[in-house]
Amino acid sequence: MTWTPPKTWVTNEPLTASDLNTHLRDNLLVLKAPASDQYSLNEGFNYTTSSTNFVNIDGSLLSLPITTTGGDVLIGFNGTFSINTPLVLYLNVTVDGVQIADNDGIGAWTLYAGAYFHMSFVRLKTGLSAGNHTFNLQWKVSANTATLYAGAGTSGGDVHPQFWIQEV
Amino acid sequence: MIEIIIERENVNVEALDFALRSALDTVFIGLSTLPNRIVLYLSDDSTQDQRGQARRLTLNHDPIQRTPEQQRRLARRQKLAQFREQNSDDLNPADYDSEQVIIRTLAQKIAWLEQELHALRNQ
Numbered sequence: 594m595t596w597t598p599p600k601t602w603v604t605n606e607p608l609t610a611s612d613l614n615t616h617l618r619d620n621l622l623v624l625k626a627p628a629s630d631q632y633s634l635n636e637g638f639n640y641t642t643s644s645t646n647f648v649n650i651d652g653s654l655l656s657l658p659i660t661t662t663g664g665d666v667l668i669g670f671n672g673t674f675s676i677n678t679p680l681v682l683y684l685n686v687t688v689d690g691v692q693i694a695d696n697d698g699i700g701a702w703t704l705y706a707g708a709y710f711h712m713s714f715v716r717l718k719t720g721l722s723a724g725n726h727t728f729n730l731q732w733k734v735s736a737n738t739a740t741l742y743a744g745a746g747t748s749g750g751d752v753h754p755q756f757w758i759q760e761v
Numbered sequence: 762m763i764e765i766i767i768e769r770e771n772v773n774v775e776a777l778d779f780a781l782r783s784a785l786d787t788v789f790i791g792l793s794t795l796p797n798r799i800v801l802y803l804s805d806d807s808t809q810d811q812r813g814q815a816r817r818l819t820l821n822h823d824p825i826q827r828t829p830e831q832q833r834r835l836a837r838r839q840k841l842a843q844f845r846e847q848n849s850d851d852l853n854p855a856d857y858d859s860e861q862v863i864i865r866t867l868a869q870k871i872a873w874l875e876q877e878l879h880a881l882r883n884q
Contacts, residue, residue: 640793640795644791644792644793644802645790645791646762646790650793678775734791738775738778
């Protein structure tokens, strides 16, 4: 189902089934169920990284494809992290392989040892053309190693991050 | 950035990262662990020899070997556990009643701080 720019009716123009189906029914259906995708991690492992450049957290599970109708896309993530040695953790997202935020990405969180840190963000991606787009969640650290808990049964850390996108 | 994917499990991420940084310096950008595999990130200007060295270090990695930082953290935890066991009884300021005023005051302060620590640790 694709979005069709609504037509402008003129005086005395007959209402045809075809027009009503295309411009009212189909567009309402598109608005009711916009393009969206999400993945909630419930895996048998947790993720770690020591990369000081942005890299995909999981290029398969956290790679979300959608087909948009040309609207903006809302991007969201929430997840729980921990570290052993203090560091700064950075998150970013790529769309079709291009990072949506330059430099150190969408956000930075300073983490300390011995605690869980819950992080979340919501970001609006504008300027996307209609068509297929793939969103990837990325991370990097200032130094040392960070862990993202992915529902691996870790005692006290068996939590389930979610990465989602939705055209708005 | 060059990605080298190696299939293996059971990794001491900190130790492997430490070994790779020690061997490759700034050419090594970092690593990630995913199910059943490790991804090594090297800079584009890394040589074939360096990529091979990274691969060998990862394949030969012994997860039981700790980094100096991991050894230091372990020693600190062990020392803390030992001191907690040795000092399981609360300080009693009355034990210092025969001391000078300044010592009795210090004993009271330490007893107070000890209770504050108990409260912070939910004991």
